[in-house]
Amino acid sequence: MRRVVSVALWAVVVSGVLAYATSLVVPLWFQMQGERLLVVTSGSMAPRFVEGDVVVLRAVTDASELKPGLIVTFQPVGGTSLVTHRIVSLHSLPAMREADDGSGRMVPVLDAAGEPVEQPYIRTQGDANPEPDPDATPVERVRGVLLRVHHGWGDTLVWATSPVGRAVMLVPPLLALATLEVLSVLDARRRRTRSARRPADADRRVDALLLD
Template sequence: MSPWSDGRRDAPNVDRRAPRVVGRRRRRVSKPVWRRLTGVALWVVIGVCGAAYATSLAIPLWYQLHQQRLLIVTSGSMAPKFDAGDAVVLRAISDESDLKVGQIISFWPTGESTQLVTHRIVALRALPDLEEAADGRMVPERDANGDPVTKFYVVTKGDANSEADVNATPIGRVRGVHLGVHKGWGWVLQWAGSAQGRATMLVPPLLALATLELLALGDGRRDRRADPVSGNPTGTDRRFDELLLD
């Protein structure tokens, strides 16, 4: 009688070593040429449009970090210094002593608060500050000693204009001094900041990403059709299941 016997039958001969489960790798199907070219083209669209959008945000931000700003020229009143469609670089002034005759400045014209004008300073004047009297007339404002209160103004003129601007501009309405010009940047920056420009830079890469996802799903289905038995258990897997069920 076998030492493993309980008097009725012998114990089964069971291999107690851990079974090795050998999986079968799914065979990947080579992508067609059109599929590879389409993928490359879509990634190019994503890269180009993404870089363009990032650049449109980074350029104004870079100037802001350096205490400067870009202003888009919309008229030719300063030709040939710069023309419509150029972008000028401005630096904000900290004191009225920063202004000198001959400088190019950007300012809000008197009575205007929506459109900046960029012209050259042709004169600096200290003019009486006016206030409205009881009878509605504009009279010079006076301080506590009775002396007239004066305020500094700039007289400006466009280089392409034959005469100076009609109204002098108070120093407080000057927004910045011209530092340089980038030819042709204005139209590009204006377009990039418009709704049409944003859509042009953002919609194509989003559509490209969605198309890549759809193509990836198609690749997965193609691989499964080319390897239909990859999902079935192998012989080793079945033997392992049988051992667990014994």
């Protein structure tokens, strides 16, 4: 029984450590390839990919890489979340910035001569959306181009990187290691007790022989 318990506890330790290591190694492996994983949170690109899928992106190094038909991830002007949509057209428009008066309105960027500075923009649209996105996006806000899709990876990836997922992967192995240590201490104590009893038992047997 002691051996069965030890094997079961070591199985918990090994499985937990392997799961945790995998959750770290998989994103790191993609980063080493110059790629990035992004979990899809909407269905605007169905059926190409849907909520819960994971898209693999590569960074854009030059605006010339962008062409109509490519699927890109970008941060919309004035937004904080990332959007992954298809490029429908390319444009050269005046660069915009927020006004200095704190109103949040956008005003053109001017050069030294007071002329508007032209900047490349993309127009995008989700495959499942009937209309293009309302605003054009500066090329500099593009975060990556779609390489491939892993369907259904999203829930697992989000769970594995969450505090709950980390706890599920790490707490049982730690408890199993603690239990193994306690069992080891108890075994050592039991062996010492047996060793201490053996000389006394031997002395009693010798005394019994002498008396006989």
